[in-house]
Amino acid sequence: MRVLFLQQQPCIRALKYAVGVRAARPDVELGFAFQGRTLTEWYGSGDELFGQWWRLDGRPGKELGRIIAEFSPDLIHSHNLPDVLTVLALEVAGDRIPVVHDVHDLQSLRRTPYENGFPEPGDALALEKRAVEGSAALIAVSDELLAEIRARHSLPPHTLPFANYALRRDLPARLPRKRRSEGPPRVVYQGTLSTNGGHYDLRELFTAIVAEGLPLDIFPSREVPAYRRLADAHAGMRYHDTLDPRALVRELPRYDFGWAGFNDELNGPHLDTVLPNKLYEYLGCGLPVLTLGHRALSRFVAENGVGLALDGVEGLAERLSETDVDALRARVRAVRGRMTVEANISAVAGLYDALVERGRATKPA
Secondary structure, rough: EEEEEEEOOHHHHHHHHHHHHHOOOOEEEEEEEEOOHHHHHOOOOOHHOEEEEOOOOHHHHHHHHHHHHHHOOOOEEEEEEHHHHHHHHHHHHHHOOOOEEEOOHHHHHHOOOOOOOOOOOOHHHHHHHHHHOOOOOOOOOOOHHHHHHHHHHHOEEEEOOOOOOOOHHHHOOOOOOOOOOOOOEEEEEOOOOOOOOOOOOOHHHHHHHHHOOOOOEEOOOOOOOOHHHHHHOOOOOOEEEOOOHHHHHHHHHHEEEEEOOOOOOOOOHHOOOOOOOHHHHHOOOOOOOEEEEOOHHHHHHHHHOOOOEEEOOOOOOHHOOOOOHHHHHHHHHHHHOOHHHHHHHHHHHHHHHHHHHHHHHHHOO
């Protein structure tokens, strides 16, 4: 089987899929067509997981047709946002090759543009509808997101929730069983930051956390000088240089809680559907998770007993002082193994098999 991954800006989810599929199904050949920078340019590795790479520069429609003719994929796996490349794949080859539309973010749930890629051209909502309804299958990052898509569009024949699991290969094999220091619990945040008022604009939340007397360390995915200045101005807040993913997971076990609470002023409906990468990376590194009233995250931590869903930051220090941190950490250690790509990738491989088999059965003899 040959699978062509399609995305404008390669993201960490594509790298995770590639690791998982190659481990579970070494017979699958992977290709990647993209715009922008490569996985290795973004994350320091990942290009080596794909047998062939193509840049979609200039005239993407014509180039995608050439790539499909050269690679002869059995299936196309297209990631959003934006949705434009899924629509392009449907136009170029959707009548011959099954297309999987993988939804990280639903444009119709957002009031701010996608920050880590290309802007959605033209009528974004029309593209969203065409991508969802025209594809052979839909993958979404949570049950909540799948429900929101179902409420807006007619779903394709196959759907699959597949979360932003961590890669087991990158996680520390051993974790500390007890807190390493006395005093208030140490909180860490890792990931995207912004200053545009959107859900990654966390300046007020971070200031409130350290005002509670809780130490907060920040590991940004990319440098944002405003947060370095913020940390310089607030005792207890430390801003670190960006680390590559494997170095980061060596640092995270030193902390007591991972922060996964976001600014919901503009994108609350979107935040209610997310189970972000950082959730699974915190858990994989042994950290219970602190979040706010985001629906999917709150459900997840309650169902799995792996953290606290808060009404707000005020009173957080007191609540943590009443929490058995070591018991929470023991629960995280017990469940972290089943929250990895490798433990769940068989569902994606099974979807691939079903789509390819169905495609072959419907082709004329």
